[in-house]
Amino acid sequence: DAKTTQPTSMDCAEGRAANLxxxxxxxxxxxxxxxxRQIHSQGPQYIIHGLKNNETNEMASLIITEDRKSSTLxxxxxxxxxxxxxxxxxRVEETSGSRLTFGEGTQLTVNP
Amino acid sequence: xxxxxxxxxxxxxxxxQQVTLRCSSQSGHNTVSWYQQALGQGPQFIFxxxxxxxxxxGNFPPRFxxxxxxxxxxxxxxxxxxxDDSALYLCASSLLRGTAFFGQGTRLTVV
Numbered sequence: 001d002a003k004t005t006q007p008t009s010m011d012c013a014e015g016r017a018a019n020l021x022x023x024x025x026x027x028x029x030x031x032x033x034x035x036x037r038q039i040h041s042q043g044p045q046y047i048i049h050g051l052k053n054n055e056t057n058e059m060a061s062l063i064i065t066e067d068r069k070s071s072t073l074x075x076x077x078x079x080x081x082x083x084x085x086x087x088x089x090x091r092v093e094e095t096s097g098s099r100l101t102f103g104e105g106t107q108l109t110v111n112p
Numbered sequence: 113x114x115x116x117x118x119x120x121x122x123x124x125x126x127x128x129q130q131v132t133l134r135c136s137s138q139s140g141h142n143t144v145s146w147y148q149q150a151l152g153q154g155p156q157f158i159f160x161x162x163x164x165x166x167x168x169x170g171n172f173p174p175r176f177x178x179x180x181x182x183x184x185x186x187x188x189x190x191x192x193x194x195x196d197d198s199a200l201y202l203c204a205s206s207l208l209r210g211t212a213f214f215g216q217g218t219r220l221t222v223v
Contacts, residue, residue, distance in 0.1 A: 049211065104153070
């Protein structure tokens, strides 16, 4: 799986947009970008994923650059409950299945 | 809520013992993956089960084994427990090439 690079930590003010960057310069054409988050000692929560186009759902937006070498997860109005470790993962779709290769993620802290 | 349930939530075992962890997948999902998460690290892939067969394995020794049942629920078995096996064990269910949804995990402590 392609390796991803994320900042170790970020801070955001409550009510402001949180923009979490991710570099995946070795991504291949059939690899999806997935984002999960993990609140302390809970299971990872799926947020969003995309291949080429920008995506939006009720939780977040995902912006993927045209060359697909980087992406940004946007939480439009961060709340204290968004404090978590955010993982950017590049996943290969294989005929035999798939696996998620987690890195260290970004610790996002939303401050009042 | 993801619909993926794991049991037990917490467990304490002694070094050398064996343990079985259980996972019920989300309705409609036929694939279960297991991950180990040591303190302060990201989850590491152990293996995946699809249609009751192992369908991919990470870098874990054979004492980590699993089963998947006809109803797609799954078990993770670990033999000859070591202190380093202390971790949060996560189960994720999905369709074979679909998005994985995680349970809340089982916290295993080996003493």
